[in-house]
Amino acid sequence: MTDILVTGGTGTLGRLVTERLRTDGHEVRVLSRHSPPYAVDLRENGGGLDAALGGVETVVHCATSPRGGDERAASNLVAAARRAGVAHLVYISIVGVDRVPYGYYRSKLAVERTVEESGIGWTVLRATQFHDLVAQVLQALAKAPVLPLPAGIRDQPVEVAEVADRLAALAAGAPAGRVADMGGPEVRTFESLARAYLRVTGRRRAVVKVPLAGKTYRAFRAGGHLAPGRAVGTGTFEEYLAARFGDGEDGRRG
Template identity: 65%
Template sequence: MSTILVTGGTGTLGTLVVARLRDQGHEVRVLSRHAPDHPVDLRDGRGLDAAMAGAEVVVHCASSPRGAGKGDDVAAGHLIAAARRAGTVRNTVYISIVGVDAVPLGYYRTKLKVERMLEDSGLGVTILRTTQFHDLVAQVVEKAAKLPVVPLPAGVRVQPIAVGEVAQRLAELAGPAPSGRVADMGGPEIRTLQELGRAYLAASGRGRRVVPLPLAGKAYAGFRRGGHLTPSQAVGRLTFAEFLAQH
């Protein structure tokens, strides 16, 4: 069994990754700003060397979509430097997003930059890109539902996937041997945001009207083209309807 460091280990994805790794018998160190044992802010890197000491695998889940991911590249730089100093890290597993190289969204650009930093780091690296989580789609609709009608971007399809399935895949990849860029992982079905929005509202007992909202800009055009979709890798099992039934 390995000693594995999970960044963002108290977050939505990281918590599930930690649980699955511990179920496999690994020693897992949970790193985040609010973690009781390894409270590290990757943006300044203090305390990171102590958390990294002796770790053989790093699963990098920490990320902040706010401000177009500003600071994620700085955090990755600190993580890479600490892994080099430790000298024991054989595999760094990174969770990325399908379409980071096709949709010119600020956050996606930062994720792509981090991918390239890891690939150029000289460390053993495994990169998994997935489509959006069911939870994110629900959050988008819930936020839009604060208005009298529910405006959702027109012409945008999504391929949501269960966060638990992604956590399981990351746990599988967190072995000592790096795999490079692995096959993308997409949800089981592609639906429009309007369709998913109506399903979410119906499941929560709200008969609200969903209004398609045309937007502008290159990022929106990229989403309309489907740059964030991976129909050939629809390997997820849990549908959005099943997610709603569970929640």
């Protein structure tokens, strides 16, 4: 079986990718900023990266931060992967990074290009937003008595475990270039997702749709982040909510 390094291997996606690969019999190393024995901050190109990559055939690059530094981290990883003779670099990106002029998306697109131009065999998978992120956003918005939503926005959330399965399968195979996008099973209005969240969590909030301005908002309204032709996920947002929040007091377990 293949020796594989997963960057961001303690995160929401990376942890599940690691589990899938180990279940399939692969030797997996987890690289993250604070998790020994491969505690490395890719943005700083500190010591330990070469050791982490020694003998590794495939890298699954899940590490990311909306706060910045992804491009520098990717450059450092690619340089070290070249030195180590890595044969396959797999990267998880986001649907719409080439259509929505949002800073984080632009950074993800730049990382895609770094991977493609690395000289290493590569695979890039773009997925729509995870259920977890949508719930996190709604949880933050619902802290106020009124829940404000950007008007006219739709989303297509996907179950992170399904993306992990796909990413693990790609990592176990040969470099495939840019593969087909992976979207959730339904394109939904953000309002319908918000109301589903409120129902399950037992929160009562007035929902107010707020029109915004700017190129990024227009691109989201136009559905640049959606993949309706690739609605291959099966887990719905309601199923995710039921599994996460259950039927306890105020819609939450414990």
